[in-house]
Amino acid sequence: MDVFTGGSLSAGIAIGTNSAASGNKDICAYYMTCKHGDNGGIGAAAGLALSGTLSSGGLATGQTDSSGVIYSGGLLGKLSASGAKDNSGNFSGTLSFGPGAGVYGGAITCSQPTICISELLG
Numbered sequence: 354m355d356v357f358t359g360g361s362l363s364a365g366i367a368i369g370t371n372s373a374a375s376g377n378k379d380i381c382a383y384y385m386t387c388k389h390g391d392n393g394g395i396g397a398a399a400g401l402a403l404s405g406t407l408s409s410g411g412l413a414t415g416q417t418d419s420s421g422v423i424y425s426g427g428l429l430g431k432l433s434a435s436g437a438k439d440n441s442g443n444f445s446g447t448l449s450f451g452p453g454a455g456v457y458g459g460a461i462t463c464s465q466p467t468i469c470i471s472e473l474l475g
Contacts, residue, residue, distance in 0.1 A: 359397075359457075361387045363404060367467070371412040374471035379412045381469035389423060393460045400431030400453015410443030414472040417465045419445065426456030435461055 364384040371379035421437030431453025436446050 359389045361389065363387075365404075367412055369408075369412045371469060371471060373413065374469065379469045379471045381412045381414070381467050383465050383467040385463050385465040387423075387461050387463040389457065389461055390459050391462055394423075394457060395459060396426070396455065396457035398425040398431065398433075398453060398455035398457040400425075400451055400455075402431055402433060402449035402451035402453070404433075404447055404449040406445055406447040408443055408445035410439065410441060410445070412467070412469055414467055414469045417441075417467065418463070419465070420460070420462045422459065423461040424458045425449075425453075426458075427453070437461065437463060 362384065365382075367381045367383060369379065370377055371381075373379075417439050419437040419439040421435060423433065423435040425431060425433035431449070431451050433449040434447070436444070438444050
């Protein structure tokens, strides 16, 4: 039973490998929207956070969809950790911290459009 359904929005710059780019390296801009609780979750948490993500996949222009689990909460702020697997089988993990309140744990589904410099330069 879902007690809370919500979401999150993040944006950033990614630097990494891209087999379509000159020199196999690329810089990409992205934004990601995530739904929390669609497939199960409980609690409520809110806050602003600085995040870092590690992924087993390379960079590419296009749309990436993923799903996984998230925990968010803390007594004096917001600490969040999530793990997800995308539609290509790549895994990613994110750790976030910042001011906030509440506790939430459950399922997460995300969608991430990305555009890379190599695509813009042709």
